[in-house]
Amino acid sequence: MRIDDKKWYAHWFDTPHYHKLYKHRDEKEAAFFMNNLVEYLGLKRGKHILDVACGRGRHANFLNKIGFEVTAIDLSSNNIAFAEQYANKSLHFKRQDMRLALPAKFDAIFNLFTSFGYFEDDEDNEMVLKAFKEQLKPKACAVIDFVNKNHVQRNLIKEETKRVEEINFHIRRRIDSKFIYKDISFESEGQYFHFTERVRAFELVDFKHFFNQLGLNLVDVFGDYQLNAFDVTESPRMILIVNLADE
Numbered sequence: 001m002r003i004d005d006k007k008w009y010a011h012w013f014d015t016p017h018y019h020k021l022y023k024h025r026d027e028k029e030a031a032f033f034m035n036n037l038v039e040y041l042g043l044k045r046g047k048h049i050l051d052v053a054c055g056r057g058r059h060a061n062f063l064n065k066i067g068f069e070v071t072a073i074d075l076s077s078n079n080i081a082f083a084e085q086y087a088n089k090s091l092h093f094k095r096q097d098m099r100l101a102l103p104a105k106f107d108a109i110f111n112l113f114t115s116f117g118y119f120e121d122d123e124d125n126e127m128v129l130k131a132f133k134e135q136l137k138p139k140a141c142a143v144i145d146f147v148n149k150n151h152v153q154r155n156l157i158k159e160e161t162k163r164v165e166e167i168n169f170h171i172r173r174r175i176d177s178k179f180i181y182k183d184i185s186f187e188s189e190g191q192y193f194h195f196t197e198r199v200r201a202f203e204l205v206d207f208k209h210f211f212n213q214l215g216l217n218l219v220d221v222f223g224d225y226q227l228n229a230f231d232v233t234e235s236p237r238m239i240l241i242v243n244l245a246d247e
Contacts, residue, residue, distance in 0.1 A: 009118045012195040014076040017188060019056065020164050031062055033145075033225035037110070040227060041141055041241075043068070047107035050135060052098050052128075053115030057083030063110075064091040071106070073098065099127035101134040109135060109142040116144055117200035125200065129214050136244060141219060144240040148223070149201045151236050152180060175201060204232065207240055217245040 012018050043049070045067030051060040054072035056079050064070045064086070073096035074080055083093045096102065098111075099119075109132050119125050132142045153175055162169045172183040182197040200206075204221065211218050219242060222228060223235025230238060 008196055008198060010075060012197065014078045017193065020167060021169050023164065029225060030059060034059060034062055036227050037143060041108055043108055050106040050109045052109060052111045054083065055079050057086055057093060059110065059112055060091060061086045099124060099131060101131040105137045106135055107137055107140050111143065112145045114147045114199055116146055117202055126210060126214065129210055129216065133214060133216060141241050141243045146202065146238045148235050148238045149180065149203055150233055204238060211242060215245045216242045218242055
């Protein structure tokens with residue numbers, strides 16, 4: 001099975017193999033990042049956060065446990081079905097395309113772990129930001145946690161194999177002028193699979209262009225989960241804080 005079409009995200013994220021490959025994700029780091037963001041934004045307990053592209057809900061569940069109301073959306077029906085086990089009166093999960101705004105408005109919007117830039121057409125990527133804008137309360141902020149292309153390029157591991165739960169995942173990485181790619185191939189239960197993760201190779205100047213076009217204000221940029229200042233060469237992440245431009 002070879003899946004590398006324009007809607008790769010609709011297929012790959014919905015498979016159990018995706019979660020096997022990324023099972024190593026650091027829960028302590030995730031909690032540390034969430035606590036840092038909450039403190040930086042000055043969010044009081046009880047405020048309502050929207051988690052966009054929530055996956056299986058690890059960030060949403062943590063935020064809810066420390067006192068926030070959270071609505072979390074994801075395109076994957078399997079992810080939402082899994083995350084529903086955490087749902088309660090102040091933690092809500094919904095299958096939703098991130099390009100479409102919910103009717104509610106939120107005290108903060110979190111878009112984490114490079115869950116932006118999936119779409120080949122930049123009009124679709126703009127639609128995501130427009131949805132963020134529509135869903136922000138006055139004086140609220142959206143947080144976009146994106147990879148730093150320059151750091152990726154300088155530290156690119158072109159090829160490796162990871163063995164997880166008896167599966168050998170063969171991974172190849174590449175970058176061109178438009179996309180950052182990760183080709184993933186493996187065999188499972190006698191069947192061959194190939195998926196290609198692909199996100200736009202956006203740099204800070206590209207985001208600034210989007211924000212200017214859409215009436216969003218770039219408040220701050222951080223370079224890692226410790227919220228250190230962004231360095232265009234050395235920072236592993238590009239964490240963008242935006243709000244409405246007329247505020």
